[in-house]
Amino acid sequence: MGHIAIIGGTGLCDPTMLDHVTSGQMENYYGTIRYTRGTYKGKEIIFLARHGKYHSIPPHLINYRANILGLKKLGVTAILSTTAVGAINRDYKPDDFVLPDQFIDFTSHSRHGSFFDGGSNGVVHVDMTEPYCPSLRETVVQAAQELSYPLHASGTYVCTEGPRFETPAEIKMFDKLGGDIVGMTNVPEVCLAREAEMCYATISMVTNYAAGISPVPLTHAEVVEKMVQNSKRLRRLVMRAVDL
Ligand code: HPA
Secondary structure, X not given: OOOEEEEEOOOOOOOOOOEEXXXXXXXXXXXXXXXXXXXXXXXXEEEEEOOOOXXXXXXXXXXXXXXXXXXXXXXXXXXXXXXXXEEOOXXXXXXXXXXXXXXXXXXXXXXXXXXXXXXXXXXXXXXXXXXXXXXXXXXXHHHHHHHOOOEEOOOEEEEEOOOOOXXXXXXXXXXXXXXXXXXXXXXXXXXXXXXXXXXXXXXXXXXXXXXXXXXXXXXHHHXXXXXXXXXXXXXXXXXXXXXX
């Protein structure tokens, strides 16, 4: 798998699964990233908390380009991330793991979604036929099997701008378009990883039924609570995959 980084999402801000941890900071063209370097069974791993150590960076303000370029410059070749999502597809339910293989982008482009803005980097149109790395996804499937964790081995991730949750009308539309799960962070993270020619996959944890499917209004506290409840299983799955 090469040199691996874990990008921890909501509920996974702390790399408690790593040994010999040291904190690092690295500056690159797009900004500064703070990361942790540690080992797992002797293998060196870099950990980056997507929302910051104390969950202080909302999805629309994450410096995705600094994060991905920073990891690239640290020598990372493969990224396994975690994401909290709501379920649109009725076959998916809270506490389920999903391994997306496609995304639909509903971010509103206040986000910087490319390294290729013209200028010295040029104009590049990167292929997105398989946005998520098939070999890394296969590794996660194998890890889930070994741990006997049920996992949806594919799914379409709809990425919204946030930080607000969706309206029931939006969820109905995403459902008609073929979306299975909805979250706020996978775009442009996955796109930038592809542009940087890094293998990228995400393990999504369903924390709630999406708006309108759930009979009650959704809260961020509910999302965090579910992630915390499931964090042991999620960490175990991530680390099993990283170890394969
Ligand atoms: N919508 C968007 N992002 C999310 C959700 C949701 O329902 N649940 C967790 N992250």
